[in-house]
Amino acid sequence: MASNLINFIVPGLGNSGPEHWQTWFEQSGGSFQRINQREWDAPDREDWVSNIQQAVAGHDPATVILIGHSLGCTAIAHWANAYKVPVRGALLVAPSDIETPQYDFPATGFAPIPLSPLPFPSIVVASTNDPWVTINRAKLFADAWGSRFVNIGEAGHINVASGYTTWSDGLELLRSL
Template identity: 40%
Template sequence: MKVAEADILIVPGYGDSGDGHWQTRWEQRLSTARRVEQADWNNPVLDHWTARIVREVSVATRPVVFIAHSLGVPSVLHALPRLGPNIAGAFFVAPPDLSDASRMPEGLTAFGPYPTERLPFPAITIASRNDPYCAFETAERLTESWGSLLIDAGESGHLNTESGHGPWPEGTMVFAEFLSRLQAPLLH
């Protein structure tokens, strides 16, 4: 699949992805990408966040590919039962551990627990071994249940601007390879 053949939905996490964040840079470079805007990035409510995702998928004119970071990952997963068959794939980065309140800002564990059903489309999950919001072993367990390919990012923090991942060229290469292998879903 090529960029022009997909609606690429950028799904940031808590606090949004600022100007220097790789998600913002990718949104600016990928011609069919758009951000799933949330009404309140700093006081997330699961039902509101998933409703925005459902709305964005409903207006998509091409197969959808998600690029979700942090709290965006569980938001996408919780929206799945309401999305229909138009999802071609998902690129998940740094999913947080929603079961560990000591790792999460207050109130964000309400986005858990994660759905653990096998995903009906291809997915890649990139996780770091020193992400302050998720132990690598938790990311391994989650991605195995989803049937997602797990990519070990080594000691890369939360894979955000604060951990030095503004441009993130390695992520760009992995996403380009992932996208090239996707096929449009069969719609019935």
């Protein structure tokens, strides 16, 4: 990572624990900073989007990269739709499809998922057997957002439960931004 970049980590529901690849990214020596949310288990879109904006506002957008996982990807899409800040880029991993019935946790205001092009380069990484988004829906999101789409095969939700603790391929994708 270039030393002048700030990489903001945007976890999903429940935050990313100590074994999660997002935490590994944070500890990798680059300039990573987690955007913390007031409520991780009953998220509110306005709060999450406001926290992203507050973090990004203190930096030159050309030096900002956003790294979202799951619901964090949707939060980034809502933030981009609201603020249209041309940051350097975003890595969007396993974007959850909150519009499906299985997504029954109390998340306020995240649906519908924005389908406007993002005002910055982005990569959507998805899996063929993610229980929270079909590969076709993930591809639809990538196409709508103008993102490069990367299908990494059978990788579950690309989280600790599916074996994604250290993730060097993810860091390589991030570097490509």
